[in-house]
Amino acid sequence: MNDRLPHEKGFHVSWDQLHRDARALAWRLDGHGPDEGGWRAVVGITRGGLVPAMIVSRELDIRVVDTISVKSYSHQAQKAPVVTKSPQADLMGDGTGILIVDDLVDTGKTLELVRSLYPKAHFATVYSKPQGRKQVDTFVTEVSQDTWIFFPWDMALQYVQPFRGAD
Numbered sequence: 001m002n003d004r005l006p007h008e009k010g011f012h013v014s015w016d017q018l019h020r021d022a023r024a025l026a027w028r029l030d031g032h033g034p035d036e037g038g039w040r041a042v043v044g045i046t047r048g049g050l051v052p053a054m055i056v057s058r059e060l061d062i063r064v065v066d067t068i069s070v071k072s073y074s075h076q077a078q079k080a081p082v083v084t085k086s087p088q089a090d091l092m093g094d095g096t097g098i099l100i101v102d103d104l105v106d107t108g109k110t111l112e113l114v115r116s117l118y119p120k121a122h123f124a125t126v127y128s129k130p131q132g133r134k135q136v137d138t139f140v141t142e143v144s145q146d147t148w149i150f151f152p153w154d155m156a157l158q159y160v161q162p163f164r165g166a167d
Ligand SMILES: O=P(O)(O)OC[C@H]1O[C@H](OP(=O)(O)OP(=O)(O)O)[C@H](O)[C@@H]1O
Pocket: 045, 046, 047, 048, 049, 070, 071, 072, 073, 074, 078, 081, 102, 103, 104, 105, 106, 107, 108, 109, 110, 111, 132
C-alpha cells in the first residue's frame, strides 16, 4: 500500500480524537448561526462529513439533518467532484440558515462545488489544508498540504515491529 501514498506525512486520527475535534467544531460554531432561531438544518457531505455532522447536530441541538453526496477521490487520486444525491430542495433554498459540514477541506474543490449550489450556507470542516482554507468558514485544525489525514473508519489496529526488532 505504501507505494501508492504520494504524501510525506500522515496525520492519524482516532475515534476519540475525531469526537473531541468535532465537538470543538460545534463549540466554535455556537453563536455564529443566523440571528433568529439558530441553524435550520445541518447537511453532511457524504461520506466523511456524516460523522462530524451527527456530532455537531447533537451538540447544537439541531434536529433536521440532511445529506449531499459528493464523490471526488478514488483512493488518493482526485477526480472532478460530482453531486450524486442532493438534499431536499425546499429545505435548502440558497443555503441561508444551513450549516454544511465535512470532515476536511483539501484542495477546496468539493466545497467550491457545494458553495456554488448554496452560496448563503455556512461551511464547516473539522480539518483544513491551506489550499482549500478559503472555501471553509469555520474549522478546528489545520495540517500542511502534504499531509494525508487518515480517518478512523479507514484504519484498523494492527501489529507493528518493535523499534529494536528482531531481523
Ligand atoms: O477539498 P477536496 O480536495 O475536494 O477534498 C476533500 C473531500 O475529499 C474527501 O471526500 P471523498 O470525495 O474522498 O469522498 P468520501 O467522503 O466519500 O470519502 C473528504 O471527505 C472531503 O469531502
